[in-house]
Amino acid sequence: MSRLHVFDMDGTLLRGTTASLQIARRLDCLPALLRLEAAFTSGAVDTRAFAAEICRLWQGLTPRVVRDVFAEAPWIDGLPEVLDDIRGRGERSVVVTMSPDFFADGLRDLGVDEVVASRFPPPPFRTAPDPAGILSPLDKVRAVDRIRTAAALDRDACVAYGDSGSDIPLFRTLRHTVAVNAVDDLRRLARFRYDGDDLRVAYRLARADMPLPMETKDHR
Numbered sequence: 001m002s003r004l005h006v007f008d009m010d011g012t013l014l015r016g017t018t019a020s021l022q023i024a025r026r027l028d029c030l031p032a033l034l035r036l037e038a039a040f041t042s043g044a045v046d047t048r049a050f051a052a053e054i055c056r057l058w059q060g061l062t063p064r065v066v067r068d069v070f071a072e073a074p075w076i077d078g079l080p081e082v083l084d085d086i087r088g089r090g091e092r093s094v095v096v097t098m099s100p101d102f103f104a105d106g107l108r109d110l111g112v113d114e115v116v117a118s119r120f121p122p123p124p125f126r127t128a129p130d131p132a133g134i135l136s137p138l139d140k141v142r143a144v145d146r147i148r149t150a151a152a153l154d155r156d157a158c159v160a161y162g163d164s165g166s167d168i169p170l171f172r173t174l175r176h177t178v179a180v181n182a183v184d185d186l187r188r189l190a191r192f193r194y195d196g197d198d199l200r201v202a203y204r205l206a207r208a209d210m211p212l213p214m215e216t217k218d219h220r
Contacts, residue, residue, distance in 0.1 A: 003210065004148050005086050005203075006140075006170070007112075008162035009097035009104055012180045015074045015197060019099040020054060022069050029057050047098055048131040051118060054100075061123040063102075070106040076180075078200035083111030085203070092151070096143045098135045098166060116143040137166040141173050159206045161199075162186060176210055178202045 010018035024033035036053055039045040045053070086093045094114040097104050101117035108115060119133030135143075148158055159176040160167065164183055171177045171189040179190035180202050187193050191209060194202040 002089075002153075002157065003086075003091040004144070004151065004153055004158045005091065005093045005206070006144055006158060006160045006174075007093065007095045008140075008160075008164070008167050009095050009107070009117075010099055011163035012161055013076055013079060013095070013107070013199070015076050016181070017074060019069075019073075019097075019103040022073050023058060023061065023066070023103070026065060026069050027058055027060050032057055047118070047136050048134045051100075051120065051129045051131075051134045055120070055125045055128050058123070059125065061125065063123060066102055066123060067106070070103060075110075077198045078203070080110055082199050082203045087111065087113070092147075094144075094147055096135075096140045096170075098137070098139075114147065116147075137169045140167065140170045144170060144174075157210075159210060161202060161206070176206060178206050 007013055014022070020033055020037070021030070024030045033054070036045065036050060040050050083093055092113045093111070094116065095104060095107050095112050096116045098118050100120040101115070102120055102122055104115050104117035116135070118129070118135045120129045121127050144158060148155065155174055156176070158174050159178065160170050160174050161178045161180050162171065162182065163180050163186065165185060167186055168189060171186060175191065177190045177192070179187045179193045180199070181195055182190065182193065192205040194205060
């Protein structure tokens with residue numbers, strides 16, 4: 001592996017929404033979820049308390065509902081093509097998200113090589129999630145460092161794509177970054193900025209910033 005591509009999921013690969021919002025809409029508990037997200041944004045609730053509360057809200061969640069919500073979610077255009085190109089070059093893709101693993105793991109079927117997500121009990125929930133398995137923004141940096149170190153890559157061989165404040169620690173760590181439909185704080189940190197509905201455009205920005213001698217015209 002010569003390069004690692006790190007994608008956020010909510011707001012980046014999922015256009016203008018999150019896994020939690022999509023699930024809450026299906027379960028008809030969107031107002032409660034929005035109140036919870038507001039509390040998280042204000043700092044009144046941390047990621048672990050957030051995870052425990054959504055388990056309580058989502059008592060009607062089943063594996064079939066998860067599959068249906070995933071299939072109907074507004075994924076950004078060009079995602080399968082970008083993942084296929086990454087794999088075709090012998091590079092690796094990883095999604096690192098604080099959202100539940102039972103949702104994010106579906107990205108493996110779309111071609112993502114590795115998914116790092118908050119660990120939840122499988123739905124329908126019988127227990128609350130273990131707080132130790134719930135990710136924080138700093139865990140994004142830790143996950144990337146673990147994966148790249150195992151592959152003997154330095155940080156300059158990694159490129160991150162993200163949209164929100166949870167991506168700030170990673171964008172501060174890596175030199176090659178693309179803000180995708182991002183908030184202002186992340187845009188200011190990013191090497192490149194892309195606003196739109198086609199991941200292929202953001203991906204081309206990253207590739208132009210990280211040329212490798214082995215690349216050929218067929219891949220450009």
